Every structure is written in C-alpha cells, then in structure tokens.
C-alpha cells in the first residue's frame with residue numbers, strides 16, 4: 001500500500017477573512033462573478049486572501065490593446081482626428097511604463113507578444129464595423145447599479161464603449177476564433193451585467209450588445225458577435241448567480257472546480273494542491 005502524506009494546511013487569517021468577506025458582499029463586478037463561476041477556490045485565493053501573482057502575457061497584451069482602442073474611442077467622442085501610426089510612440093512608451101510596477105509572465109516571448117499586439121490593432125482598424133465618424137455615447141465609463149431592492153449587492157463595472165444609439169461593446173483578445181452562440185453563452189454574465197449597468201445609468205434598455213474579439217492567429221482577425229438586448233430571463237439568471245455568490249460567501253464555500261481549461265492557466269495551482 002502506498003501511504004500518501006496529507007497536504008499541509010493553508011494559513012487562514014480568520015479575522016481578516018471575515019472583514020474581506022463583508023467588503024465583497026457590498027459590491028460585485030462581472031469579473032468577480034466570472035471568477036466565482038469558474039472556481040470558488042480560485043476566487044478565495046484572488047479576492048479573499050488577495051494573493052498577488054505576476055500577470056499573464058495574455059492579460060498584458062489585452063490591456064495594451066484596450067488602451068489604444070480607448071484612445072481611438074475618445075478621439076471620436078471629442079471629434080479629434082485619429083490615425084493608428086501616430087499612436088505607435090504612445091504604445092511603445094506604455095509597453096515599458098506599465099511593466100514598471102508589475103511582473104509579467106512572458107516566458108521569453110515578450111518581443112513576439114508586442115508584435116502580435118500591434119498587429120491586432122492594425123487588424124482592428126482595417127476591419128472594424130464602427131464608422132470613423134460615429135460618435136460614441138460613452139467611453140470607458142464607470143457605472144454602478146444599486147440592487148438593494150432585490151436583496152443583492154451594488155453591481156459595479158466599467159463599460160468599454162457605448163456606440164451611438166445605445167449598443168454596448170466589449171473588446172476582447174482571444175487565442176481562438178469564437179463561435180457566435182458559444183461566445184454569447186460564455187460571456188453572458190458579463191453582457192448581462194453591462195446591460196443592467198447601462199439601464200441603471202440611462203434609464204432605458206440598451207439597443208444591443210456586441211463582443212469584438214481580436215483573434216491572435218498567424219493572420220489576426222476581428223470577429224464581431226452581436227446579440228439582442230438582455231431578456232428578462234437573462235437578468236433573472238444574473239441575479240440568481242449573484243444570490244449564489246452572496247450565499248457562498250456566507251458559507252465560505254471555497255470548493256475547487258478542476259477543469260482542463262481553468263486549471264491550465266490558474267496562477268494558484270500550487271496553493272490549490274496544498275489547500276485543505
């Protein structure tokens with residue numbers, strides 16, 4: 001018989017955990033809900049214990065692409081001229097600046113990732129369905145929705161772009177070409193959250209929701225997935241997820257949810273193996 005030693009206990013600073021849980025119950029965001037749905041143990045390491053980890057290369061690339069897209073959206077909002085080549089110095093400077101206070105897990109491919117980031121942006125501006133003269137309704141706007149009347153925390157978030165006429169847009173970078181139905185399904189928590197936030201801010205429903213996926217292929221491409229305004233059943237689903245979040249925090253329900261996709265890129269793999 002092989003004897004397996006029990007894993008070491010993780011350190012649990014109980015009073016601190018109690019106060020963090022209280023904070024996490026006051027507000028919630030789409031990214032926190034997504035993490036909660038993916039794996040509650042990962043949520044515990046990230047949001048309750050607040051264990052810091054080096055950022056992944058994919059996340060850093062996504063943030064740099066976002067930065068330039070935000071600059072473009074703001075230029076249209078302010079009726080200013082815009083051309084991508086003139087933003088290359090800003091891109092280069094931010095690439096260095098944003099690494100000063102954080103470590104990125106480059107795995108020896110920073111140069112390649114930088115090239116990919118710029119190439120994604122060139123692709124976006126060649127293929128975007130947004131006309132250059134379309135003035136946005138809002139850009140990178142912080143919004144919150146008080147859901148106390150539903151017994152839920154305040155929903156908070158930042159919406160990338162609201163197009164003219166009230167179409168809510170979220171920009172994404174991805175390693176694979178998304179399938180439209182699956183993309184809407186996988187991003188439903190986020191899309192419904194933005195719809196709730198938009199309605200709270202504007203007082204009427206959005207006219208539609210769009211995912212703009214920039215796909216990191218050898219020849220990058222843009223895939224735009226449009227979907228209808230959030231339906232009542234989708235809001236109900238979101239609210240049920242938020243209830244599960246609240247109840248789970250009360251129970252300190254940190255069970256692991258191993259899956260090939262989630263665990264392959266989980267920065268807490270070692271903590272997870274030791275957790276009991």
Ligand code: SF4
Pocket residue numbers: 039040041042256257258259262263266267268269272273
């Ligand atoms: S390794 Fe997998 S099961 Fe463990 S915390 Fe990460 S995502 Fe969850």
